Amino acid sequence: MHPAFSVIFFTVSSGAGFGLFALLYLTDLFGLSGGLPIEQKLVAGALALVLVAAGLASSMFHLANPKNAWRAFNRFRTSWLSREGVFAMAFYPFAIIYLGLTWLVVPELEVLRLTAGALATLLAWITLFSTGMIYGCLKTIRQWNSPLVPANYLTLGHFTGALLLLAVAGHGSVVLTGYVSLVLALLVVAASLKAIYYFWIAGPGAGPTIKTATGFTRGTVRLLDTGHTHGTFLTQEFGFQVARQFSLVLKAFVFVAGFVMPALILTLGGDVSVAIYAAAVTALLGMVAERWLFFAEARHVINLYHGAQHC
């Protein structure tokens, strides 16, 4: 699949935003290390809302006809893309109520504040799942049609969100040990699931082949002619192929920059704010590479008609 930068930025940014909000709420609810000071909570919450909004705005750039984007909420009952939009929109009012009441500090409304936060967190999780399911539900792309895909989206969103929460917490007076542990725990889960995913898609897998695509099952099938001279929408959108060597190098980069470096920086550099920022930056770079690969490695079955023996 052609890796479109708008979609890569969208999923990384929104994923981190939703993960950040969910962890902000949970650390607030359970008072991790005594809980963050109000200023930090507001900064983290605002950052989460900005990241989600920036992601959603970026997704608009992917549309060839954005004037009809408002219609995307229409097919909530069937389309994961529609569901994602609806849940992302539903997230905002609850998140804003939670942050507003956090800012105003009204003791009588503490139950409302925590309830709104809980609902926003739940919606953040559902939205992350929906984002993964946009890709996970496609039977045409073997590399995406897996429960690991929504699992990856959820865990990577929470891992990057936890790093951002740590970066915000580093400016306060709170003891960071708990927050660092949270990042490292999520890092292990996210890295494990991503490793399983890479293992899973590495094999040829069972799916359509050029034989079932054409119905010529009695002998070898070879493409003679695609019937066009200079590419089509199909070759531009689905013909993208990443070189094997390059994808291996990039996978190494995903793990080194995305997981190993942040883990080393946080265990060695601890709670120095420069170290935390460095960890966050390198992790996000790793995530961009991960997302680029996610698209670049996806092989749509239409490639069978263009000569691929299997996808």
Add this chain to the structure above:
Amino acid sequence: MRLGLVIDLDVCVGCHACAIACKEWNASGTTAPLTDYQPYGAEPSGVWFNRIRSYEVGEYPNNKTINFPMSCMHCEDADCVTVCPTGASYKRAEDGIVLVDQNKCMGCNYCSWACPYGARELDRESGTMKKCTLCVDRIYDQQIPMEERQPACVLTCPAHARMFGDLDDPNSAVSSVVRERGGYQLMPELGYNPTNHYLPVRKAKPIPTENLGKPGFKDKIKGIANRIVKR
């Protein structure tokens, strides 16, 4: 009623006439225009509803070239309709034709990702997804004679490799021919249940290439002439 096409791979000669006729009709049809990019430039490309690819099956001397036209299959379980977030992609209840409402499409490409048959192409000019309409603006036209109420590709095919009809009616010509010739669907394992069927190549003995006999006097002269004449 499930309207669709049956394509006879035994007969198709790969002349692309169906694609040309489709382009001609639909460039002024309901989803017009079908934008061309650099039509006279270095890299001509554009939106087509129907594309013909050619394959070689089997190994020499038991090989065969098969031409393979593909357009929208108007699937029974069309994921392109399921995934469409705007409601622009829809499947008509009365005849099963899958269409894109050009006024609702936002050009997100998601339906093209969901289509295994490459039937959907984005028109960069209008920013909307376009696809085979089964010539819905022809087949119900009361103004033209009955025998012309068929898709443009079917009408134009010089080899009569394309048939159009109701695949729900067991007595229709298309259903009969699918039964008799063992018509099949593409990638049935994906579960889209395409309406369009393909008729397999008939069993035929390969043309013998051994025992052709010794070359005669005429062949020798030809051989000498061929060596002298520089092509």
